[in-house]
Amino acid sequence: xxxxxxxxxxxxxxxxxxxxxxxxxxxxxxxxxxxxxxxxxxxxxxxxxxxxxxxxxxxxxxxxxxxxxxxxxxxxxxxxxxxxxxxxxxxxxxxxxxxxxxxxxxxxxxxxxxxxxxxxxxxxxxxxxxxxxxxxxxxxxxxxxxxxxxxxxxxxxxxxxxxxxxxxxxxxxxxxxxxxxxxxxxxxxxxxxxxxxxxxxxxxxxxxxxxxxxxxxxxxxxxxxxxxxxxxxxxxxxxxxxxxxxxxxxxxxxxxxxxxxxxxxxxxxxxxxxxxxxxxxxxxxxxxxxxxxxxxxxxxxxxxxxxxxxxxxxxxxxxxxxxxxxxxxxxxxxxxxxxxxxxxxxxxxxxxxxxxxxxxxxxxxxxxxxxxxxxxxxxxxxxxxxxxxxxxxxxxxxxxxxxxxxxxxxxxxxxxxxxxxxxxxxxxxxxxxxxxxxxxxxxxxxxxxxx
Numbered sequence: 001x002x003x004x005x006x007x008x009x010x011x012x013x014x015x016x017x018x019x020x021x022x023x024x025x026x027x028x029x030x031x032x033x034x035x036x037x038x039x040x041x042x043x044x045x046x047x048x049x050x051x052x053x054x055x056x057x058x059x060x061x062x063x064x065x066x067x068x069x070x071x072x073x074x075x076x077x078x079x080x081x082x083x084x085x086x087x088x089x090x091x092x093x094x095x096x097x098x099x100x101x102x103x104x105x106x107x108x109x110x111x112x113x114x115x116x117x118x119x120x121x122x123x124x125x126x127x128x129x130x131x132x133x134x135x136x137x138x139x140x141x142x143x144x145x146x147x148x149x150x151x152x153x154x155x156x157x158x159x160x161x162x163x164x165x166x167x168x169x170x171x172x173x174x175x176x177x178x179x180x181x182x183x184x185x186x187x188x189x190x191x192x193x194x195x196x197x198x199x200x201x202x203x204x205x206x207x208x209x210x211x212x213x214x215x216x217x218x219x220x221x222x223x224x225x226x227x228x229x230x231x232x233x234x235x236x237x238x239x240x241x242x243x244x245x246x247x248x249x250x251x252x253x254x255x256x257x258x259x260x261x262x263x264x265x266x267x268x269x270x271x272x273x274x275x276x277x278x279x280x281x282x283x284x285x286x287x288x289x290x291x292x293x294x295x296x297x298x299x300x301x302x303x304x305x306x307x308x309x310x311x312x313x314x315x316x317x318x319x320x321x322x323x324x325x326x327x328x329x330x331x332x333x334x335x336x337x338x339x340x341x342x343x344x345x346x347x348x349x350x351x352x353x354x355x356x357x358x359x360x361x362x363x364x365x366x367x368x369x370x371x372x373x374x375x376x377x378x379x380x381x382x383x384x385x386x387x388x389x390x391x392x393x394x395x396x397x398x399x400x401x402x403x404x405x406x407x408x409x410x411x412x413x414x415x416x417x418x419x420x421x422x423x424x425x426x427x428x429x430x431x432x433x434x435x436x437x438x439x440x441x442x443x444x445x446x447x448x449x450x451x
Contacts, residue, residue, distance in 0.1 A: 045104025141387025240277025280305020
């Protein structure tokens with residue numbers, strides 16, 4: 001890299017990260033349309049691009065990707081839009097041409113990119129799980145409030161008919177006050193890399209800028225199992241099954257019950273190392289109860305890797321089974337099963353025969369964000385809501401990293417460390433300095449998030 005280019009990127013990064021940068025946010029785009037740039041050009045980013053660009057008042061003006069081979073579809077569909085490898089260069093060069101960005105890249109880079117953009121006054125649509133650590137999720141929420149930009153997390157099912165109906169039934173008391181919740185997903189935490197730790201190094205492909213892909217993470221040799229997708233299994237880059245699906249499946253739990261932060265959590269798992277996530281895990285959260293809950297404390301249990309609660313808890317017919325992924329709400333007057341991307345079902349059937357489901361409609365998650373950007377409004381899944389949800393997900397990952405995976409030979413149950421006590425206001429664990437160290441991470445020099 002030339003001296004001029006190195007100087008330019010340094011200045012661009014400094015401008016993007018400067019706390020004093022005035023975040024001037026208008027109630028509508030200063031351009032004729034909402035002009036959007038995408039960080040990520042394929043994969044999930046492309047899905048977001050297609051949905052966001054489907055809004056009549058959106059124009060894409062730039063695309064960024066560290067892989068030259070991933071521009072093919074956006075090149076043909078958005079001719080004339082600028083291409084970049086480095087998001088900092090894109091934001092600096094395009095400047096006021098960009099009103100908003102969508103972020104669809106590996107988890108470890110979400111916070112750095114989003115915070116830099118918010119400090120430049122850009123609205124942000126960021127893929128789940130919003131951030132890679134608890135600290136990053138907290139900073140994302142605080143920065144969005146400070147910059148007064150419109151934000152949205154990319155857990156698009158939040159706006160779907162199925163989740164909207166399920167959360168409405170809970171809030172309207174269809175099954176009474178909630179006693180307990182189970183949520184689960186079928187995928188494992190190390191779905192693709194069980195036998196690849198450590199990963200075998202390989203030559204960096206000529207079309208990949210590996211330094212930019214690594215970004216904030218500790219430098220390591222390139223391996224095909226990191227890019228373009230299977231990075232999610234690795235602790236330095238992703239959050240395993242919980243990081244992938246927690247912000248989807250726990251979303252209706254948070255929305256329906258108005259949850260914010262757990263006070264206690266305990267994890268059990270199949271065994272974890274310092275590279276990849278466990279094959280399966282169980283995380284027991286305790287939240288303060290409220291008027292929608294039967295008790296002063298609400299227990300929410302997360303399971304993954306094929307684990308599910310006992311189907312008998314749902315009081316469903318013997319011919320039926322729990323979905324492969326979803327949530328079970330146990331209420332004082334019945335139970336609700338909300339499958340992942342499927343409509344809610346009430347049990348026992350004999351109690352709810354003839355039950356009239358209220359009419360509900362699905363909305364475009366992406367267009368809700370665009371409309372809010374154009375109208376100066378707030379979204380229901382902005383970082384004020386998504387931040388605490390993402391924090392809860394990453395708190396679970398801290399608990400699972402401290403679980404041993406060893407089995408108690410007497411009970412047959414996996415051993416776990418003591419229950420972690422979380423104080424969200426103080427932003428610390430009350431009983432585990434070891435867990436406190438995992439709230440954040442070390443950032444590679446030049447890639448720090450300054451607050």
